[in-house]
Amino acid sequence: MALYELFSHPAERGYRAGLCSKAALFLLLAAVLTYIPPLLVAYRSHGFWLKRSSYEEQPTVRFLHQVLLVALLQPEQGGFLAWSTFPAFNRLQGDRLRVPLVSTREEDRNQDGKADVLHFNLELPLQSTEHVLGVQLLLTFTYQLHRMSTFVMQSMAFVQSSCAVPGSQLYVNGDLRLQQRQPLRYSGLDVRYNVSVINGTSPFAQDFDLTRIMAAYQERNVTTILSDPNPIWLVGRAAEAPFVINAVIRYPVEVISYQPGFWEMIKFAWVQYVSILLIFLWVFGRIKIFVFQNQVVTTIPVPAMSQGDLHKEHLS
Known part of the structure; x- marks a missing residue:
């Protein structure tokens, strides 16, 4: 065997x-x-x-309904028109103040409880002799992350466009993207940037200067920008018709950089x-x-x- x-x-x-x-x-x-x-x-x-790691998260973004608008006119027409949601700023404008009609709508497309896109529409009334050559628009948001550390800040989106030909409408479509110069913490509460982008109660004109606002904002290590806005400048405004700003701003999923524990x-x-x-x-x-x-x-x-x-x- x-x-x-x-x-x-x-x-x-x-x-x-x-x-x-x-x-x-x-x-x-x-x-x-x-x-x-x-x-x-x-x-x-x-x-x-491992000094830095990353993860994906859909931020919780809400439009704060704070707007600052500067419309550039032809030089012989007074230079510019301005308006904001801040009464202190409006009082400083005098005859250049022009109140527009503003409508906004935030949409939750995937029904997850978080807004995905902002539809912003602004109609600036103009006289028949006024022609808009450029626009500077600032919108503010509250921006929150919760998956790792609880990060809360107030941020902004800035739109700027101009053309040699007077326009009738400006169309903008872009993403509100997160920019990081340093990683976030892996846990805890981070509210260091949860302060207003614009000091809306200040009586001083220098606090509403866009150059100073942008310079202070860029000193932050974490900001948001309007990425790839692809502005489209439309011409051919009819007499007495308003100048229209139509903006679509999406809140995409972000890749968040953080310091591991x-x-x-x-x-x-x-x-x-x-x-x-x-x-x-x-x-x-x-x-x-x-x-x-x-x-x-x-x-x-x-x-x-x-x-x-x-x-x-x-x-x-």
């Missing part, structure tokens, strides 16, 4: 020596060379510590270290077998024992 190997287990051979022997010194050196170099290799290969950094570093350590364990395991089997260092061999015999010896 043919015989088949149904089961097998390894036999272990021991090697004994004193703690102050060359064999013990060799094992200590082998242990150092097994565990330390993988750490150095992983660290020197760059990226051992301690345990996330350890998890990332541990995977890199162990992947290199396994190679060193295999190599030095073979080296130790060769050294002791060939008595490169002096030891006293112990007869080979099966795993069952080893277990009995340990119990005794």
Whole structure:
């Protein structure tokens, strides 16, 4: 009858020596060379510590119904017309103040409880002799993130367009995109930029200057911009017809950059270290077998024992 190997287990051979022997010194050196170099290799290969990570999130954006408008006219017509939702700004304009008709609508297209797009329409009444050559429009929003840290800020979208030919309508269609100069925190509450973009209660004209507003806004490490607005300047306005600004601003899903926490950094570093350590364990395991089997260092061999015999010896 043919015989088949149904089961097998390894036999272990021991090697004994004193703690102050060359064999013990060799094992200590082998242990150092097994565990330390993988750490150095992983660290020197760059990226051992995860300093920045990212995730996707649909922000919670709401239009604050704060508007600042400057319409540039031909020089002989007075230079410009202006209006805002801030009474202090309007009082400073005098005869240049022109109140438009504004309508807005935010739409939640995927029914997830978060607005996805803003439809903004502004009709600026003009006299038959007034012609608009350029527009500067500032809209403010509240912008919130919740998945990692709770980040809350007030942000803005700025639209600017001009043409040598007087226009009848400006059409804008773009995305309100997040810009980061530094990653966000991985947890906690971050409200450092939850302040108004425009100091609407200030009686000073300099606080409503667009140059100063933009300069202060760009000092932030986290902002929003109107990306790819693709402005379309339409001409051919009829007499007494208003100048129309029609804007579609979407709130897209963003890739948020953040600083990982301690345990996330350890998890990332541990995977890199162990992947290199396994190679060193295999190599030095073979080296130790060769050294002791060939008595490169002096030891006293112990007869080979099966795993069952080893277990009995340990119990005794």
